[in-house]
Amino acid sequence: MNCKNKICCVVGGGSIAERKVKGLIESGACITVISPNITPDLQVLADHKQLHWVNRVYREGDLQGAFLVYATANQREVNNAVAQEARQRGILVNVADRLEETDFITPGILRRGRLTISVSTAGAGPAVTADITSALEPLFGSEYEPYLDFMYEMRQIIKRTVSSPRQRAKLLRRLANSGILDQIRRHEFVAWTEKEMDLWIAQNQEE
Ligand SMILES: C[C@@]1(CC(=O)O)C2=NC(=C\c3[nH]c(c(CCC(=O)O)c3CC(=O)O)Cc3[nH]c(c(CC(=O)O)c3CCC(=O)O)/C=C3\N/C(=C\2)[C@@H](CCC(=O)O)[C@]3(C)CC(=O)O)/[C@H]1CCC(=O)O
Ligand SMILES: NC(=O)c1ccc[n+]([C@@H]2O[C@H](COP(=O)([O-])OP(=O)(O)OC[C@H]3O[C@@H](n4cnc5c(N)ncnc54)[C@H](O)[C@@H]3O)[C@@H](O)[C@H]2O)c1
Numbered sequence: 001m002n003c004k005n006k007i008c009c010v011v012g013g014g015s016i017a018e019r020k021v022k023g024l025i026e027s028g029a030c031i032t033v034i035s036p037n038i039t040p041d042l043q044v045l046a047d048h049k050q051l052h053w054v055n056r057v058y059r060e061g062d063l064q065g066a067f068l069v070y071a072t073a074n075q076r077e078v079n080n081a082v083a084q085e086a087r088q089r090g091i092l093v094n095v096a097d098r099l100e101e102t103d104f105i106t107p108g109i110l111r112r113g114r115l116t117i118s119v120s121t122a123g124a125g126p127a128v129t130a131d132i133t134s135a136l137e138p139l140f141g142s143e144y145e146p147y148l149d150f151m152y153e154m155r156q157i158i159k160r161t162v163s164s165p166r167q168r169a170k171l172l173r174r175l176a177n178s179g180i181l182d183q184i185r186r187h188e189f190v191a192w193t194e195k196e197m198d199l200w201i202a203q204n205q206e207e
Contacts, residue, residue, distance in 0.1 A: 009070070012070075012072035017038070018039045018042050021033065035083030036055065060085055068091060070204075079095050102123075105120050110137060113142035115145075146189075150180060174204055
């Protein structure tokens with residue numbers, strides 16, 4: 001989901017709100033927290049203008065203009081009212097204390113530059129989600145960041161210069177199997193010049 005520059009609201013300022021806000025910051029959202037009190041970490045983020053804190057209880061109408069909302073108050077009737085307003089306005093809502101009323105589930109996330117791996121157990125076991133996300137970390141290391149930057153660049157050139165979809169798919173498959181990732185892992189990869197990129201495309205197209 002692309003939350004970049006979209007208004008994302010969090011109702012409540014406790015430990016759950018803090019976790020959701022930290023996830024939203026990673027996604028580049030514009031965050032509004034509505035709560036009469038917030039955790040020390042959220043206060044630091046508010047001081048650094050990484051979120052906008054509305055220092056009071058939630059009121060109907062607060063969700064105007066929001067893309068999504070997390071209802072994380074510790075009172076059932078408050079989360080229920082937030083969910084109701086969200087439904088009326090067509091805003092996606094995550095209800096912290098009612099999985100069955102939730103539009104979307106917050107996954108465990110592993111990021112490596114352009115790579116995002118999301119893990120979910122559909123709410124069955126958040127602790128299992130956390131374990132699986134941790135287990136994936138060493139398998140998908142920091143090498144994926146330069147690797148995907150390289151793949152992105154090559155794909156742009158291939159899309160621009162190769163007109164046949166079949167040829168494009170063949171080239172991109174071949175590129176993904178050409179050992180670049182291993183070269184990066186062994187610190188042997190030297191960034192290709194544009195000329196080298198063009199040459200690779202020409203050579204691999206002929207065959
Ligand atoms: C992935 C992660 C992301 C995040 O929250 O940012 C996440 N929970 C995380 C950790 C975690 N949460 C809990 C424990 C204690 C162990 C346990 O209970 O299992 C641990 C483990 C720990 O702390 O290590 C307790 C808990 N969680 C929920 C409930 C309520 C309920 O089940 O109704 C209760 C019980 C409350 C109670 O009654 O005590 C609900 C949800 N938690 C979700 C996400 C969604 C489902 C994700 C999925 O599909 O698996 C959902 C539905 C909320 C949502 O959609 O937002 C993050 C790991 C980040 C990471 O480290 O990678
Ligand atoms: N989804 C999950 O991952 C998960 C995990 C554990 C617990 N929960 C549930 O999430 C909820 C929040 O948990 P928590 O640990 O963050 O609680 P908490 O007590 O730490 O925080 C609750 C926050 O809600 C605020 N609040 C209360 N009434 C409000 C109102 N009218 N308007 C705005 N804010 C209001 C409080 O001021 C406080 O900041 C609980 O219902 C809990 O059962 C969810």
